[in-house]
Amino acid sequence: xxxxxxxxxxxxxxxxxxxxxxxxxxxxxxxxxxxxxxxxxxxxxxxxxxxxxxxxxxxxxxxxxxxxxxxxxxxxxxxxxxxxxxxxxxxxxxxxxxxxxxxxxxxxxxxxxxxxxxxxxxxxxxxxxxxxxxxxxxxxxxxxxxxxxxxxxxxxxxxxxxxxxxxxxxxxxxxxxxxxxxxxxxxxxxxxxxxxxxxxxxxxxxxxxxxxxxxxxxxxxxxxxxxxxxxxxxxxxxxxxxxxxxxxxxxxxxxxxxxxxxxxxxxxxxxxxxxxxxxxxxxxxxxxxxxxxxxxxxxxxxxxxxxxxxxxxxxxxxxxxxxxxxxxxxxxxxxxxxxxxxxxxxxxxxxxxxxxxxxxxxxxxxxxxxxxxxxxxxxxxxxxxxxxxxxxxxxxxxxxxxxxxxxxxxxxxxxxxxxxxxxxxxxxxxxxxxxxxxxxxxxxxxxxxxxxxxxxxxxxxxxxxxxxxxxxxxxxxxxxxxxxxxxxxxxxxxxxxxxxxxxxxx
Numbered sequence: 153x154x155x156x157x158x159x160x161x162x163x164x165x166x167x168x169x170x171x172x173x174x175x176x177x178x179x180x181x182x183x184x185x186x187x188x189x190x191x192x193x194x195x196x197x198x199x200x201x202x203x204x205x206x207x208x209x210x211x212x213x214x215x216x217x218x219x220x221x222x223x224x225x226x227x228x229x230x231x232x233x234x235x236x237x238x239x240x241x242x243x244x245x246x247x248x249x250x251x252x253x254x255x256x257x258x259x260x261x262x263x264x265x266x267x268x269x270x271x272x273x274x275x276x277x278x279x280x281x282x283x284x285x286x287x288x289x290x291x292x293x294x295x296x297x298x299x300x301x302x303x304x305x306x307x308x309x310x311x312x313x314x315x316x317x318x319x320x321x322x323x324x325x326x327x328x329x330x331x332x333x334x335x336x337x338x339x340x341x342x343x344x345x346x347x348x349x350x351x352x353x354x355x356x357x358x359x360x361x362x363x364x365x366x367x368x369x370x371x372x373x374x375x376x377x378x379x380x381x382x383x384x385x386x387x388x389x390x391x392x393x394x395x396x397x398x399x400x401x402x403x404x405x406x407x408x409x410x411x412x413x414x415x416x417x418x419x420x421x422x423x424x425x426x427x428x429x430x431x432x433x434x435x436x437x438x439x440x441x442x443x444x445x446x447x448x449x450x451x452x453x454x455x456x457x458x459x460x461x462x463x464x465x466x467x468x469x470x471x472x473x474x475x476x477x478x479x480x481x482x483x484x485x486x487x488x489x490x491x492x493x494x495x496x497x498x499x500x501x502x503x504x505x506x507x508x509x510x511x512x513x514x515x516x517x518x519x520x521x522x523x524x525x526x527x528x529x530x531x532x533x534x535x536x537x538x539x540x541x542x543x544x545x546x547x548x549x550x551x552x553x554x555x556x557x558x559x560x561x562x563x564x565x566x567x568x569x570x571x572x573x574x575x576x577x578x579x580x581x582x583x584x585x586x587x588x589x590x591x592x593x594x595x596x597x598x599x600x601x602x603x604x605x606x607x608x609x610x611x612x613x614x615x616x617x618x619x620x621x622x623x624x625x626x627x628x629x630x631x632x633x634x635x636x637x638x639x640x641x642x643x644x645x646x647x648x649x650x651x652x653x654x655x656x657x658x
Contacts, residue, residue: 153238154178155329156263159644160234161186163653168232170223178518180331190227192219213244220248224256231256234652239294242268242286246293259298259655263324264307270538274441291315299651306564307541320651325567326545327643328552335526335553337373341423343523344370347514354512356503360480362428372432372527373423430480430510431595433588434528434555436546439489443534447560448483449498450581452509455481455588459508479595481588483511484528486521525553530591530601532584533559533569543568547575552639556604558587574608 535544
């Protein structure tokens with residue numbers, strides 16, 4: 153929704169963002185002079201602790217109805233030309249917006265991200281009366297919008313046929329904004345300098361990450377004096393085993409920071425990636441039933457066992473015998489939700505005996521999230537879609553940062569993730585574990601992972617000599633049906649902007 157608001161504001165619209173407080177705007181929106189915020193009031197929280205849900209639920213809905221009507225009809229004096237609403241949530245948002253449309257004459261744009269009743273069905277079952285009522289509400293009050301935006305072709309085809317939608321129907325695939333890009337070594341260094349306090353508070357990371365000393369080094373980057381070049385790293389898979397050994401670490405950084413007391417500041421070079429860093433895997437989750445974290449948990453267990461088995465083994469290459477090894481793996485989970493504590497407690501117990509894998513949950517500031525994705529080596533999406541008609545925005549963000557993804561398969565995932573082209577698709581935890589081993593063997597020299605990353609850069613039209621540099625994407629050709637990434641601005645300007653501006657000029 154914030155990306156939509158930014159696009160409207162950049163095209164000269166006075167844009168109101170209506171919602172509950174508690175989350176920061178993206179930095180680019182905070183700088184927009186044409187954006188104004190209208191907060192909805194929260195329902196009395198003490199009622200939720202003293203009343204059963206069957207009583208508190210209706211009170212909460214009535215409070216939401218009042219808050220929305222007050223903002224839309226009273227606080228915003230002049231009726232807006234367009235009202236854009238994201239679905240879900242459906243109740244009471246869609247009925248209220250439908251009513252306001254009748255009163256003010258505003259044109260309603262519904263951004264169909266998923267189906268609200270399908271999410272409710274995860275808890276209650278498809279046959280539950282509340283699910284049927286929710287589906288009726290969604291169809292009745294969503295059918296007559298002026299514009300329908302869909303995140304997939306599959307959702308457009310399904311809803312047009314099932315609910316006979318009226319109005320303009322456009323497919324607007326989610327795309328990342330310009331600020332999502334592959335992070336440079338300097339950006340990675342600065343990020344982990346900021347994250348050092350958070351990582352230090354994680355007991356499981358003690359003695360797991362390479363030693364570091366801010367501001368000269370982090371677990372993933374270090375600075376090296378000009379007279380002390382970084383150690384040469386073999387391109388063979390065997391170097392991975394030696395990089396993970398205590399002896400190797402002692403050789404490359406006998407003292408941290410790797411700068412002597414007499415080193416002049418001018419002799420310190422820019423940060424570079426440490427050869428002894430662990431592989432960094434990132435997954436963003438809402439910790440809800442439609443994202444089965446248990447799949448990743450089981451895959452991490454298998455990876456731990458495989459890393460132990462392979463440690464010290466040799467394999468055959470064209471050059472002869474070489475070491476076969478997997479790197480240490482740091483899994484960072486972002487997001488918050490109801491199942492977080494349950495799964496992280498399970499992780500804490502398991503990794504007490506793990507040597508090769510650590511998993512931590514972090515909450516990041518909005519400006520740090522893209523940098524983390526751009527710093528990672530691999531992303532994982534556990535989104536399964538309650539309707540099988542939407543696509544995970546987290547994968548879009550990862551692709552925008554040049555990050556290959558292993559994604560859980562479902563019906564329309566192929567509209568975004570092309571197996572073997574920009575990522576890998578899995579159905580089970582064992583398949584995910586196999587993909588992690590295949591992609592990370594020999595880290596940081598990972599030819600299979602590099603192939604996926606290079607393919608991402610080709611399809612996103614980034615013509616850069618270096619894979620970690622960020623350059624602007626070329627504009628999209630509307631007639632080109634070949635999959636490519638593009639940016640949010642390019643996609644919005646090709647799909648939504650012509651319709652909105654042509655309507656104003658009538």
